[in-house]
Amino acid sequence: MQIRPEILTAAKKDLTALVAIPSVSARAEGLPACADKVESLLRDAGFLTEQHPGDVGPFVVGETGDGPFTLLIYNHYDVQxxxxVDLWTDPPFALSERDGRLYGRGAADDKGEFVSRLAGWRTFRADRPEALPFKLIWIVEGEEEIGSPSLTRFLESRFSDTKADICWWEYGEVDKSGRPIVLMGFKGILAVELQCRTARADLHSSLGAIFDNPLWRLAASVSSLRDASGRILIDGFYDGIIEPDECSKELAATPPFPLADLQAETGGNRLLGGVGPDNFYAHLNFTPCLNVNGFHGGYGGQGAKTVLPCAGQMKLDxxxxxxxxPLRIAELLRKHLDKHHFEDIELTILDAEVLGVRSDPAHSVVEMGAALLEKWFERPAIIQPSSAASGLAHPFVHKFGATLFGAGLTHHGAMLHSPDENILTAQFEKMIGFAAEFFALxxxxxxxxxxxSLHA
Known part of the structure; x- marks a missing residue:
């Protein structure tokens, strides 16, 4: 099953042009130029377009069509x-093709996803040029890789009264066997830093007989936050959690891959207490977790240095x-620290923007879209109730009223955020074909x- 060669050639040309623009939001680099290019591509494809300023990078909006159904597509043009640089095989901002893959920064995340959908749109409109019977709103932002600091504010101001049926999320996954994975939700995230200082400067370690150690206090404080099973011990932490619906529970009860495969791929060899082959997938989908991201302070150089550190820092998510x-959880964390006599530990919130969200996996369009994915990828699609990771999808679901549909071509060897980021050329082509038929659907x-209509 293939698309016309000229469609694939044009898509590669568009992706080449976008990858060539180093739109790195962490450096506020190349964002206006990339926004202009995205806008021109949408305009040339028949959309009415506009740009709006963000805190760091512009938002690009394309709109077309009208009718009783509204599709919202969300993508981003900024990259990590x-x-x-020395670990890239070819220059990162020059699209290269070898061994059946397209390489370049943004090839997968998220310019390749955007281009595959746009190429599918062009294919669809070439076959069906009549008036579009549904409304399509395409939002492409330039701040996703730095946490989308102005996205929620932009949506509230520009689309205050807009409702949508489906939000085609910025990405979806393809597993190592080639099965497409449709993501129906995401977890929220709270990232914080804990800091402790007990002296003006590092002291001789002999003074540890009388003075407390900031690293010891940080270790003690974090050890009070969860048990060996990963259950979080903060009072009120689990209050208000929205339980998954029965369909989501059924989907998570049958893992699409065995735990042993995940362990083999990651090298993860120590499971939390109570986690096993029968419930690990439900934990990934539904269970909150706490991670220590980093622990810093004192001496870490070669050999010994007998020092009592004056300060330390710990990052958690x-x-x-x-x-x-997230802000409520931060309040509960502060109360927990104070209750356990860690009042001297300073708490700084680093990220509290993203709320967890899930959509109904039994939605008719999701089911029909999954059937189309199976047609193009020649393997049954996996409907995953929630990604184990986080994404700022909450306003799209709760403001627009949309059902999430996370279908895309990010394969498990895509090297996201790493050197030699890539997509598989064959899957790029399949996603173009899927997109064309999805628009028709x-x-x-x-x-x-x-x-x-007889079905209205």
Whole structure:
């Protein structure tokens, strides 16, 4: 099953042009130029376009069509920094093709996803040039890689009264066997830093007989936060969690891959207490967790240095379930520290923007889209109730009222955020074909809803 060669050639040309623009939001580099290019591509494809300023990079909006069904597509054009450059086989901002893959910074995350959908749109419109029977809003931002600091504010101001049926999320996954994975939700996130200082400067370690150690206090404080099973011990932490629906529970009860495969791929060899082959997938989908991201202070050089450190820092992140608000969890963490006599430990919030969210996996368009993915990828699609990771999807679900549909071409060897980021050329082509038929499917759905239709 293939698309026309000229469509694939044009898509590669568009991706080459976008990858060539180093739109690194962490450095606020190349963002206006990339926004202009995205806008020109959407305009040339028949969209009415506009740009709006963000805190760091512009938002690009394309709109077309009208009708009883609204599709919202969300992508981003900013990318991660290219460092370390010397580990790239070819220059990071020059699209290269070898061994059946397209390489370049942003080839997967997220310019390749955007281009595959746009190429599918062009294919669809070439076959069906009549008036579009549904409304399509395409939002492409330039701040995703730095946490989308102005996205929620932009959506509230520009789309205050807009409602949508489906939000085609910025990415989806393809597993190592080639099965497409449709993501229906994401966890929220709270990232914090704990700091402790007990002296003006580092002291001789002999003074440890009378003075407390800041690293010891940080270690003691974090050890009070969870048990060996990973259960978080902060009072009120689990209050308000929205339980998954029965369909989501059923999907998570049958893992699409064995735990042993995940362990083999990651090298992870120590499981939390109570986690095993029968429930690990449900934990990934639904269970909040707490991680120590880094622990710093004192002497870490070669050999011994008998020092009593004066200060230390620890970075933590909580992955949160729907119903848990990051700022509320930060308040509960502060109360926990104070209750356990760690009042001297300073708490700084680093990220509290992203709330957890899930959508209904039994939505008819999701089911039809999964069937189309199976047609193009020639393997049954996996409907995953929630990614174990986080994404700022909450406003799209709760403000627009949209059902998430995370379908894309990010394969498990894509090297996201790393040197030699890539997509598989064959999967790029399949996603273009899928996108074209998905737009056609939504046209049929909209026509069935139209007044006077037998199915309206």
């Amino acid at each position: 920094p290219e460092d370390p 909580f992955r949160l379930a729907p119903g848990q608000h 939504l046209s049929d759905v909209a026509e069935d809803r139209a007044p006077g």
